[in-house]
Amino acid sequence: MTKDTDEILAWVADIFETPLEKIRPETKRDEIEAWDSLGILTLIARMDEDYHILLTDEEIQRLRSVGDIIDFLHRRDANPGP
């Protein structure tokens, strides 16, 4: 089941502990303070926990904006975790 875009936005806001209103598809990585080297580890962990996706190096590099995360999850047609 494909995740709804709004749900993914809320998920990203939760990961980076950033107010939801600051998280839009066009928001770039460098505009989110917590999306730093430690934030990437949290993103990897939550991808694994919530969607059972193990990100590869190339996939990590390609995620440069919130929209990239949304597109990635839509492409993977990810199933939410239990």
Next chain:
Amino acid sequence: MAKCMIPGAAIRGIFSAVPSRRFDNFEDASGFTAEEVRKVVGMAGVRSRRLAGESVCSSDLCLAAAESLLEKVGWERDSVDALIMVTQSPDYLLPSTACLLQAKLRLPTSCAAFDVGLGCSGYPYGLYLGALMISHGGIRRALVLHGETPARFADESDRSVSLLFGDAGSATALEVEPSESALPWAFVLHTDGTGYEDLIIPGGGFRERFPEDRRKHYVSMNGPNIFSFSIKRVPAVIQDTLALAGTTKEEVDYYILHQSNQFIMKHLAKKLGIPEEKMPLTLGDFGNTGGPSVPLTVTRAGLARPPDRPLSLLLVGYGVGLSWGSALVGLAPEAALGHVELENRD
């Protein structure tokens, strides 16, 4: 496929050693703001570390551990048939550090001694080799030494590693197990060298002997890749080891994992459904000491040991290589565990 059961070996004792110099990440870390330290410590879980400084090598730490261990288990030096030194921080490019240690420990010249060049995954590999040699016959007593000084190869200005690493050594005494009722040990050992650049010291070896860029003599780590590797490989190797041994997750008393990073380890515990009390953490006090963090955790975690049966330990190493492996072993109630501190010399 490197999966096997090895009968006939027993652990008589494990000793660890750390330098006496303690570095408190909150009080002693210069070049970082308090907020940066709080954030890194919050994630990695390393509050303090033990540092070897410029004059203590991994061999010195292993020597200190081995001396105390030999005394504790009461082995005559002449009775030691083999010495395996597992390290990626040798004294010299050549000769093997194991040869220096054979002499310093006053072991007989009839003793086989060699190095194994593995880091974070080194302890299961070292136990595998020692157990295999004993099981095959001829070798009755073997010392498996595993020491690293990762803090010495970390660039202090590199935020990905500088607050993480500590230094430690260890010594494990393996002996022929005469009892046929003892369970064989299970080993699963794996490698993916395509990730060799994810944790590397590029300079100083023969690929690039004298690089001008000083940073090439320090370790470089791709944290996200190492994390992805860990969460992909560690659960699988643990499950494979349990299946090989025909046991269940619940029957293992403790999961002693390489103390890589608290965030990674807690994620692994959760993913595997292992209660946190069964996966002890010692990196808060010692940092990530590389592969020796596994024996260091066995000695320092305050494991509850039943008096009437061996403790079932699943020992897991993973990291540089990329290399990973696990060993399911029994630790008898009478096996000696100990820990020593080595005075810094500078």
